Structures are given as structure tokens and as C-alpha cells.
Amino acid sequence: MKTALSILAAAALATVSTQPTLAQETVKIGVLQSYSGITSLGGQQTDFAIKLFMQKFGETPGGFKLQLIRRDTTGPNPEVAKRLVGEVVTREKVQLLIGPDFTPNTLAAAPILSEAKVPSFVTGAATTGIVGEKSPYSTRTFFATPxxxxxxxxxxxxxxxxxxxxxxxxxxxxxxxxxxxxxxxxxxxxxxxxxxxxxxxxxxxxxxxxxxxxxxxxxxxxxxxxxxxxxxxxxxxxxxxxxxxxxxxxxxxxxxxxxxxxxxxxxxxxxxxxxIYSTQHDSALNKEFVKSYTALAGEKNRIGWTAVSAWDAMRLTYDALEAQKGQKFDGEKFAAFLRGHKIESPRGPITIDKSNGDIVQNVxxxxxxxxxxxxxxxxxxxxxxxxxx
Amino acid sequence: MASILTVLFNGVAYGFLLFVMSVGLSVTLGMMNFVNLAQASFSMLGGYILVTAMQGYGLPFLLCLPIVFVLVGVVSVVVERLIFRHFYKTDDLTQVLLTIGLVFMSIAMATYVWGGTYQRFDMPSWIIGQKEIFGLTLETYRIFLVGFGAVMAVALIFGLERTQLGAMVRACVDNRRVAGACGLNTELIFAFTFAIGGGLAGLGGALSANLLGLDPNFPLRYLVYILIVVSVGGMGTITGTLIAALALGIADVLGKYYFPQFGSFIIYLLTVAFMLWRPHGLLGRGA
Structure with missing residues (x-):
């Protein structure tokens, strides 16, 4: 009886998934930031920015249902970052990654992400050359040292x-x-x-x-x-x-x-x-961003560049997912879409470089x-x- | 010439800073033979009490210092009665593991209560800025630090090394059973010494936090410096701690001025040299 039921259920599921208009594919996003110790402010800002973005723009961009998987990198800790990236990619099967933060963590994650073809956002590492050749699916929303x-x-x-x-x-x-x-x-x-x-x-x-x-x-x-x-x-x-x-x-x-x-x-x-970012930046988008962020996080939690980098990573994610509306999620297409993409950020206009996914922005x-x-x-x-x- | 003298003065001021930070540990470690790494946590607590009293309650800076001393002293006695006294007879390693565990707990507690970020210190206007003395432009806070540290050193040396109370404490440490048999209340004397050690650590934290910054990671960041000063100076000698702190402070600042490429390496080099020359510390009594 039980097997019969499960076969029925499977059949029902199969029919549903062949109808793309009704299907709601879940996209799992790994969020690898530091949530503990002296570097925890970065993780805190990332969480506030993501939460705020999802409140404002809904939780189903392009008909995809988003599921966040958070992990604590504990700071610049490449061993930990490597283990966590491996875990969320192979066990949790995340399709996107926001993080990891810090240059050593980003470098440790690069080979895994390249092999698994998981697009990632660099929201907290500034060293030159860490996006591009070595990690063809990475997009930087932070800044580069120069x-x-x-x-x-x-x-x-x-x-x-x-x-x-x-x-x-x-x-x-x-x-x-x-x-x-x-x-x-x-x-x-x-x-x-x-x-x-x-x-x-x-x-x-x-x-x-x-x-x-x-x-x-x-x-x-x-x-x-x-x-x-x-x-x-x-x-x-x-x-x-x-x-x-x-x-x-x-x-x-x-x-x-x-x-x-x-x-x-x-x-x-x-x-x-x-x-790259000041809460004082004079633009309508930034004024609205500061107001709603402060309403969510409180006066005491001030907004730094990590929050804006996470916010922009969400903006880019939503744009790229909208572009894949009605299709199955494709990581390679996702990364390719972002190359050369231009958005208005609370910090001002930013462009993702066509050739390597690094960022061009006002300073x-x-x-x-x-x-x-x-x-x-x-x-x-x-x-x-x-x-x- | 003026720059050499200014650098020298800054070195002396840094030395007194190291002294006020580490003298608390010198008292408990040296006099009571108890390896209390959580002393650094008492320092942090002192810093946070200062911030809370000054910014939260608007109390004047000079009034806050005795408050810090008393409150941290009381807290340390409570901790001593609840936890430490059960470990007086254990070996050093057990004490180290116990107290380093307490350090980690204190970091988590400070993050919970005061948040993970750095504290803001609004020092009174009379203590910020610079003063002209003998043609040298010196920082007022450092002048204050030198004066305060010197008074504290004299008070402690006479209070704990030259008085009957000091003799009683040392008697309790050297042979607790005999001291008890002579009619000394060893429990009370230990608790009292512990309170002084804790209070001093708190005071050190309060005085240094303005210069060094204060966040929950404070104990781990400065524990190494505290341990260096105490071991170079020798266990249980306040004069030794003072000499070691001044020597290391001056060497560190002079080294950074004349050989900046070696950075803070000089303080470690000097420590190794001192320890090879006098394994029990400059004025240590030996094992």
C-alpha cells in the first residue's frame, strides 16, 4: 500500500515538474561569512542586507524559491573556509555562494567553486586577481585594492x-x-x-x-x-x-x-x-537604503561597505534569476549574464567587468x-x- | 635631542602602562602561586566598568578609577570563592587550563553584554592634548600615566613588600599549615590578596583601554604582554615587575624608533635574553 502511494506521489510530482509554469525550483544560496569573534560585524551586515533585500523585492525572483544556507567562516581562516565550501557544495548542493569573506578564504574556495561551476560573489576580499582566470564563476561586488x-x-x-x-x-x-x-x-x-x-x-x-x-x-x-x-x-x-x-x-x-x-x-x-561607500552618498536610492536598513537594524548597527556589497550581490542575483525565468537554473549562464552587467547601487553606479567579473566603480x-x-x-x-x- | 627625549618619555609611559596592566597578575601569581590567566579578563572588565560609569552614568574619570578598583576586586573575590579556591593545590597546567577557559567565557560574556565592537572613550578635556615640559611636547595622558603608575608602584612596594600584611601573605603562601597554626586566618588573607590583585588588574585595564582600545578580544590580545612582564620581572616581586615593565617599555619604543623594520620583535628578543640570563626573572627568588 505504502509503495503504491509513493509511486502515485512520484508520478504526480513528475507531471508537475514537466509543467514549467507551475514549477517552483528552489535555488540554494550559501552565505559564508564571519559570524563570530572580532570579524563578526561583516556577517552581521551581510545578514541585515540580505534580509532587507528579500523583504523589499520578494523571495521568488524569476519564479525561483530562494533558500539560504549560512555558515560561519570565523574570520580569515582558509582551512575552515575550504571545509565549509566543500560541505555546502557537495552536501547541501548550493547553486550560488555569497562569500566566503577575506582573501585567504576566497583563494581556498576558488578551486572547489571552479570545479563545481558554482557562481560566487566576493563581498569581502580586496586582493587583486582573485576573481577572473582562477575562478571563472566569481563576481566581485566589494572593491579591488588599487x-x-x-x-x-x-x-x-x-x-x-x-x-x-x-x-x-x-x-x-x-x-x-x-x-x-x-x-x-x-x-x-x-x-x-x-x-x-x-x-x-x-x-x-x-x-x-x-x-x-x-x-x-x-x-x-x-x-x-x-x-x-x-x-x-x-x-x-x-x-x-x-x-x-x-x-x-x-x-x-x-x-x-x-x-x-x-x-x-x-x-x-x-x-x-x-x-566606495558612505551612508552620506547623495542619491535617492541610497537615502531609501539607509532609511530602511536603519529601521531594520537599528541606529546602533551602522552601515559599512560589507552591507552594500551584500546588497549588490542580491541585486545581481535577482537580475540574473529573472533572466532565467521559466528555465532550469544554470550556473554557467548565471555567471555569464553578470559579465558586463551594470546596476545602480546605493554607493553609485557599478559595472561588472566583461572579461573577468571584477568590479568597476566610482571611488x-x-x-x-x-x-x-x-x-x-x-x-x-x-x-x-x-x-x- | 628633543626627539630622543620625547621617545624616551613615551617609552617610560609605555613601561608604566605595562606595569599597571601586569602588576595584578604579579600579586596573585607571585604571592599566591596561582596561575591566573583570567587576570586579563579582570582587566577587560575594568575597562568596561570605566566606559559604563563614564559614558553611561556621566561620572568623572578620576572618581571612576576607585569604583573600578573596588568593583573588580569584589568580582574577583566572588570568582575566587566560587571557583579558584578549589584549585590552589592543583598543578600549574590545571590552573592554566581552568583560567584560559574562563578567559574564553569572559570574551563571550563581554560580547553579549557590551557588543562585539570597540568602545568609545570620551576622556575629560584636561587629560587630552599635549603639555610643554622642559621644552618637550608631551602627551597629557602619558604624563598622567607616569604619575599614577609611580604612585601605585610606591604604594604597592611599601604596602605589600614592607608591611606586616605583606609578611602575612607571604607566610601563608610559603607554608599555609604553619601560618594557620600561628593563628593567621589563611582563607581571609588569600581572599583579600586576591581582591587586591583583581582590583589592580581592573585598574590596569581602565587606564590602558583609552590607549589600546577595548573590545571583547582584549584579554587574548594583551595576555602575552602581561605574561612577559611578570616572567621577566620575577614571580612575586613588585619591584621586579616595575623594572621589567619599564625596561621592556623603553626598549620597545626606542626599538620602533631606531629600527622600525624590526617592529615589535625587539620586545621578544629582549625577553628571551633576560630569561636566559635570569631564568627566575630579574628579582625572582627561584624555585
Whole structure:
């Protein structure tokens, strides 16, 4: 009796699935972000952005039913990321992936994703060359290091701050950023008056600060990973009186990231950064985005670039799924559709590069200021359509 | 010349910072022979109490410091009575495993209560900025740190190393049964010492959080530095801790100034050298 019933049920299912208009295929999306420890803000922002997007645009783009599978990468942890990607691809059979975050995780995931032909979104890794050849199904919605590290050099020289001191954290992304900034500075006819590579575990900056003071630069360019280092160096430059004496503090958006800028406090005011997203960006889409995100997440959870990168990954996913309406989900078509695709993001217009899936976007020079009592990054100049190279 | 003196002063200030952070552990580890890594968690708690009292209740900074000392002291006694006292007779490794477990628990608890991000410190205006002293531009907070650390060091050296109370504590540690037989209330003395150690750790956290930043990962980030200072200084000697903290602080800042490419490597190099030269620490009494 039981077998008879199940045969009947199977037959019924079979008839349903041959009728494409009625079928609702489920697309499983793996969300691999860091949800624990000091890097958990990224995962938190990703979740808020995805939730908000699905509230606004429904849960069935192109007639596909979405199912999210979340996993915690715990931070830059390639071993963990590799295991999790393997697990969600082979066991959970995810067809799309948002993440993993961080460059080492992205690199660890690439071979598995390429072999399984699972399209993924890079929403939290900036190293150049991690999308493209090695991972033909990846699309970057974050930014590439040169996008943030180059534009400040010509900007500074144009302001008359020609003598620049460069300070980077002594790890691979720091070296990469240092190289790009120094090249751009040379191109802009600026002068490098000194540079320092500071260790990653480094609670005390005063020895370095004195070196900067001795070199008498007009401005200092900083690249530090978000966290106690980025907070610490800006505060140390302020406490030492260097900022008050007229030294211009510049850096990538990491040093005034919205999630940490309150901890930097008054020291942040006047700091110039290059960034891809500010909640202050003047566009109707962004105003609506900030309003609804804040309504969902609360005032305390501020919006950073990870949230916007996740939001854009959702926008692209929805566009690509709409394009496959009525068909069976096809990962290769999905990735191909995104190449050359252009969307309006809360950060401004972005384009996915035709040749390798990397991102082309505007880069904004911002000054940290108090707006209605809250520290914000106010955009003061735009570099249009900056390449990822 | 001015830059050398400024760097030297910053080194001394960093040394006192290391001292206030690690002297709490020096007291419990050295005097009571109890390996309490959770001391770093007491430091973190001190930082969070300072933030809550200052930003939440609007109390002045100087008033917050004694509050931190007392509250963290009380918390540490509670923890001592509930957990630690059962482990006084166990070996070092058990104590390490127990207290590192507590550190991880404290990180989770701090994330739950205060959130995972860094705290904002609104220091009073008199303590921020710089002061001109003998032609040198020095940071006010560092001047305060040097003064506070020096007063604390003198008070502790005389209070715990030169008084009857200090003698009683050391007697309890050296031979608990005999000390008890001589009429000392060993339980009370241990709890009291523990409270002082905890309170000092809290104070260290409160004073350093403004310079080093405060988030739930604080204990793990600075535990290494605390352990270095205590082991270089020698167990159970506050003078040793002070000398070690100053030496390491000055060496670290000078090293970063003159040999920036070696970064913070110098502090470790110096530690290894010290430990080879004096395995029990600078002023350690030996095993």
C-alpha cells in the first residue's frame, strides 16, 4: 500500500515538474561569512542586507524559491573556509555562494567553486586577481585594492600636500596597497619622504609617530586592517599633536569605517579617506537604503561597505534569476549574464567587468565630519569608473 | 635631542602602562602561586566598568578609577570563592587550563553584554592634548600615566613588600599549615590578596583601554604582554615587575624608533635574553 502511494506521489510530482509554469525550483544560496569573534560585524551586515533585500523585492525572483544556507567562516581562516565550501557544495548542493569573506578564504574556495561551476560573489576580499582566470564563476561586488590605494595620491598632490609619508601594516594586503599608492604618488609627481611597515600585533605607536614627525611630511597615508590598529594609529597621530599641527591624515576607508569610527572619536574629524561607500552618498536610492536598513537594524548597527556589497550581490542575483525565468537554473549562464552587467547601487553606479567579473566603480574621497552630532564620511570628490587594475 | 627625549618619555609611559596592566597578575601569581590567566579578563572588565560609569552614568574619570578598583576586586573575590579556591593545590597546567577557559567565557560574556565592537572613550578635556615640559611636547595622558603608575608602584612596594600584611601573605603562601597554626586566618588573607590583585588588574585595564582600545578580544590580545612582564620581572616581586615593565617599555619604543623594520620583535628578543640570563626573572627568588 505504502509503495503504491509513493509511486502515485512520484508520478504526480513528475507531471508537475514537466509543467514549467507551475514549477517552483528552489535555488540554494550559501552565505559564508564571519559570524563570530572580532570579524563578526561583516556577517552581521551581510545578514541585515540580505534580509532587507528579500523583504523589499520578494523571495521568488524569476519564479525561483530562494533558500539560504549560512555558515560561519570565523574570520580569515582558509582551512575552515575550504571545509565549509566543500560541505555546502557537495552536501547541501548550493547553486550560488555569497562569500566566503577575506582573501585567504576566497583563494581556498576558488578551486572547489571552479570545479563545481558554482557562481560566487566576493563581498569581502580586496586582493587583486582573485576573481577572473582562477575562478571563472566569481563576481566581485566589494572593491579591488588599487581602487582605494591609488586615488588619494593624485588628490593629495592636487591639494598641495606633496611630501607624503606612507605607513602600512606589515602583511600582504599592506604591501600591495603600499606599492599601488607609491606608484600613483610617483605618477602624480609627489614626493615620498619616508615609509614604515608596522607589525600586526602592535599596541604602541609612539616610536613610529616620532619617526613621522622627524620626516616633516605634509600628509601621511595609512593602510591598516579595520580594528584596533586602524583605530590606534589615528588616535595616536591625534594624541601626539601632529594632527593639530597641520599634518593631513589620509588612508583607505578602513581607518574611518562606519562600524568603528565612533571608537576613533574626535581624532577622526578631518581625516581624509578613499572609499566606495558612505551612508552620506547623495542619491535617492541610497537615502531609501539607509532609511530602511536603519529601521531594520537599528541606529546602533551602522552601515559599512560589507552591507552594500551584500546588497549588490542580491541585486545581481535577482537580475540574473529573472533572466532565467521559466528555465532550469544554470550556473554557467548565471555567471555569464553578470559579465558586463551594470546596476545602480546605493554607493553609485557599478559595472561588472566583461572579461573577468571584477568590479568597476566610482571611488569617493571623503572627509570625516560630524553631521548632526554623528561622525560621518562626507564625500568631497569623485573618481569616476575606477578600474580594478 | 628633543626627539630622543620625547621617545624616551613615551617609552617610560609605555613601561608604566605595562606595569599597571601586569602588576595584578604579579600579586596573585607571585604571592599566591596561582596561575591566573583570567587576570586579563579582570582587566577587560575594568575597562568596561570605566566606559559604563563614564559614558553611561556621566561620572568623572578620576572618581571612576576607585569604583573600578573596588568593583573588580569584589568580582574577583566572588570568582575566587566560587571557583579558584578549589584549585590552589592543583598543578600549574590545571590552573592554566581552568583560567584560559574562563578567559574564553569572559570574551563571550563581554560580547553579549557590551557588543562585539570597540568602545568609545570620551576622556575629560584636561587629560587630552599635549603639555610643554622642559621644552618637550608631551602627551597629557602619558604624563598622567607616569604619575599614577609611580604612585601605585610606591604604594604597592611599601604596602605589600614592607608591611606586616605583606609578611602575612607571604607566610601563608610559603607554608599555609604553619601560618594557620600561628593563628593567621589563611582563607581571609588569600581572599583579600586576591581582591587586591583583581582590583589592580581592573585598574590596569581602565587606564590602558583609552590607549589600546577595548573590545571583547582584549584579554587574548594583551595576555602575552602581561605574561612577559611578570616572567621577566620575577614571580612575586613588585619591584621586579616595575623594572621589567619599564625596561621592556623603553626598549620597545626606542626599538620602533631606531629600527622600525624590526617592529615589535625587539620586545621578544629582549625577553628571551633576560630569561636566559635570569631564568627566575630579574628579582625572582627561584624555585
Amino acid at each position: 581602487q582605494l590605494c591609488k586615488p588619494l595620491a593624485p588628490f593629495a598632490v592636487k591639494q598641495g600636500w606633496t611630501n607624503i609619508f606612507v605607513v602600512v601594516a606589515d602583511f600582504a594586503p599592506g604591501h600591495e596597497c603600499e606599492k599601488f599608492f607609491m606608484e600613483a604618488l610617483k605618477e602624480a609627481n609627489g614626493t615620498l619622504v619616508g615609509n614604515l611597515r608596522t607589525p600586526l600585533s602592535n599596541p604602541e605607536y609612539s616610536g613610529y609617530i616620532q619617526r613621522i614627525r622627524d620626516a616633516k611630511p605634509d600628509g601621511v597615508f595609512i593602510f591598516m586592517p579595520i580594528g584596533e590598529l586602524s583605530i590606534g594609529i589615528v588616535r595616536a597621530l591625534n594624541d601626539s599633536g601632529l594632527k593639530a599641527s597641520g599634518l593631513k591624515i589620509m588612508g583607505t576607508g578602513d581607518i574611518t569605517d562606519e562600524g568603528y569610527i565612533d571608537a576613533v572619536g574626535e581624532a577622526a574629524v578631518g581625516v581624509i579617506t578613499s572609499g 569617493y574621497i571623503r572627509r570625516a565630519e560630524r553631521v548632526n552630532g554623528v561622525l560621518q564620511n562626507v564625500e568631497i570628490e569623485t573618481f569616476k569608473d575606477v578600474s580594478f587594475k
